[in-house]
Amino acid sequence: PHRLDExxxxxxxxKNLEKKVTEILGWKNVDQVQSLIDQCVAAAK
Known part of the structure; x- marks a missing residue:
């Protein structure tokens, strides 16, 4: 997980350079990510 930390x-x-805050909530596997992308694309239409 060193790469994930990086x-x-x-x-x-x-985001700190833009004076914004970022909160990392966790990491997902490829199947979960694809489902999330599909949901976002559908919501944007």
Whole structure:
């Protein structure tokens, strides 16, 4: 999980530079992510 820690730190730092707060709630597997993407696309239509 070192790579996941690096990714989380990247987003925290990136948003901090914009004076925004980022909260990492956890990580999902590829199937859960695809389902979430599909839901977001459907909601955007």
């Amino acid at each position: 990714i989380a730190e990247f987003f925290k730092t990136y």
